[in-house]
Amino acid sequence: MQANVISARNLSLTFQTNDGPVHALKDVNVDIGKGEFVSFIGPSGCGKTTFLRVAADLEQPTAGAITVNGMSPAEARKSRAYGYVFQAAGLYPWRTIGGNIRLPLEIMGYSKAEQAERVARTLELVDLAGFEKKYPWQLSGGMQQRASIARALAFDADILLMDEPFGALDEIVRDHLNEQLLKLWARTEKTIAFVTHSIPEAVYLSTKIVVMSPRPGRVTDLIESTLPRERPLEIRDSPEFIAIAHRVREGLRAGHEDV
Amino acid sequence: MxxxxxxxxxxxxxxxxxxxxxxxxxxxxxxxxxxxxxxxxxxxxxxxxxxxxxxPRLPAPHQVAVELWDTTVEKKITSKRSLVYHGWVTLSVTLAGFGFGAALGIALAVAIVYSRTMDRSVMPWVIASQTIPILAIAPMIIVVLNSIGMQGFIPKAIIATYLSFFPVTVGMVKGLRAPSAMQLDQMKTWNASGLQGFLRLRLPSSMPYLFTSLKIAVAASLVGTIIGELPTGAVAGLGARLLAGSYYGQTVQIWSALFGAAVLAALLILAVGVFERIVTRHMGFGR
Structure with a gap:
């Protein structure tokens, strides 16, 4: 009933390097439906980040097709269809947290009043209300990453592309942020594409898991999660969770064997 | 304390x-x-x-101190023998040269960062320009400009500009390239225009680099001005005081002019530092 938000058909991307061509993506077929939370997992070099960058129009595919909101990635980028969260928070040190979240709004030409309203709303969404006037260096790494998520949410794109956003954080902070991210997803009904190399993180968060393997970067398994949408942290000890994690691990191993 | x-x-x-x-x-x-x-x-x-x-071959500190006191406090500042008068002549040219140099340096840096052609063609010349001894080129600038009727302030300011644009260009190129690939990608995901990327990302990122190079540039501008004052017949300015002092063996005068120049340089660098603090505070650079 619902058209796919992101749809890739036989998507390939080959980088020409001095050591010969590198197949970052080869014949990748992925569909992401509206409101889904899709994780891309695999070892480094499997093309998971490249896939996200292609969807964001930061890389150009060499073959195949991809649509974002039914448009080409370039059109989607120009219509500001997605918010992109990078691995590092990348907040500007000369701007306050509020100023950082306001940055894309200024660029997109929102009115001053609208900017203030949206900054307040998104700060509240990531549980950072009251930190608007603080500078990035006054916040912990986890809080900075939350601010960067708020910045990606501020202009109300339907799609959130997240490239290992919690990769640099410790386990405890990461658990906490994962839980918060699920709540945020439930409240905002965004479509989220999430790159990670953590199996528990992928299983805990996702409605669908795309398992990838390198050389050439390709999809080795597509797992539809059977977990309910409501997920307390304890769900990670359930047999169902462990079964899915097991299947992800098998998929990763399969990708490694035929290299 | x-x-x-x-x-x-x-x-x-x-x-x-x-x-x-x-x-x-x-x-x-x-x-x-x-x-x-x-x-x-x-x-x-x-x-x-x-x-x-x-x-003396080397005047004692108190002799220089007395000379400095005599020529700054005791003399009227309009007097030709007042170090304040000569200092002002040098300072005004230094500031003009510094202003031109900073503007030229920033403009060149922007061109170099945004144009591959400029990067390849201009950058080597910018570096080559600084390998020419300024003492060799300064008299030629004076002579050439004199032949087209320009003398005094402008030729000296041009020499000061020549010395002061270089550190600004090098610093600003580095500063404008300071944003990471990730930050530039991020701008792209917001579909920011080139101007927005420049004003909101590249320019603020370059500020720490800019101020460091401005401090070097202001000192270089002062040196350029003093060198520019040497071949102009030594009428006015700290350079003229140095030259006149060496003509007549007035070592005390030379040393006091040297100290005048050093104090002036220190004050100029201090002023840039204060300006830096105001700007970075205002921008919110932390700590």
Whole structure:
């Protein structure tokens, strides 16, 4: 009933390097439906980040097709269809947290009043209300990453592309942020594409898991999660969770064997 | 307050070395003078003698201090013998040269960062320009400009500009390229225009680099101005004071002009530092 938000058909991307061509993506077929939370997992070099960058129009595919909101990635980028969260928070040190979240709004030409309203709303969404006037260096790494998520949410794109956003954080902070991210997803009904190399993180968060393997970067398994949408942290000890994690691990191993 | 003690200790040591140097360098002349007058000097007489000559090889600190006091406080500032007057002549050219140099440096840096052609074609020339000894090129600039009727302020300011644009260009190129690939990608995901990327990302990122290079540039501009004052017939300015002093063997005057220039340089760098603090505070650069 619902058209796919992101749809890739036989998507390939080959980088020409001095050591010969590198197949970052080869014949990748992925569909992401509206409101889904899709994780891309695999070892480094499997093309998971490249896939996200292609969807964001930061890389150009060499073959195949991809649509974002039914448009080409370039059109989607120009219509500001997605918010992109990078691995590092990348907040500007000369701007306050509020100023950082306001940055894309200024660029997109929102009115001053609208900017203030949206900054307040998104700060509240990531549980950072009251930190608007603080500078990035006054916040912990986890809080900075939350601010960067708020910045990606501020202009109300339907799609959130997240490239290992919690990769640099410790386990405890990461658990906490994962839980918060699920709540945020439930409240905002965004479509989220999430790159990670953590199996528990992928299983805990996702409605669908795309398992990838390198050389050439390709999809080795597509797992539809059977977990309910409501997920307390304890769900990670359930047999169902462990079964899915097991299947992800098998998929990763399969990708490694035929290299 | 505790931090002032080591500074004063170093200063005292420097002054002590200076006085000792004055004794060593001026002793010959003092002995010769005494010989002519058929006097023999005791050690203490000799030392006092070396510190109070009219044209010593190395004037003692108090002689320079007295000269500085005489030529700044005692003289009217409109007087040709006032160091304040000469300092102002030098300062005005320095500021003009610094202003032109900074503007030219920033403009070149922007062009170099945004244009591959400029990067490849102009950058080598910018570096080559600084390998020419300024002492060699300064008289030529003066002569060439004089032949088209320009003299005085503008030729000197051009020499100051020539020296001061370089650190600004190098610093600004580095600064404008400081944003990471990720930050530039991020701008792209917001579909920011080139101008927005420049004003909101590249320019603020470059500020720390800019101010560091401005401090070097303002000192270079002062040096350029003083060198520009040397071949102009030595009418006015600290450079003129230096030249006149060396013509007439007025070492005390040379040293006081040198100190005047050093104080001026320190004040200029300090002023850039204050400006930096105001700007970065205002921008919100932390700590």
């Amino acid at each position: 505790r931090s002032i003690v080591p500074i004063l200790t170093v200063l005292a040591a420097l002054i002590a070395i200076w006085y000792a140097g004055a004794v060593a360098l001026n002793a010959d002349w003092a002995r010769q003078q005494a010989e002519r007058q058929d006097r023999t000097l005791t050690t203490s007489e000799l030392i006092v003698e070396t510190w109070n000559q009219d044209r």
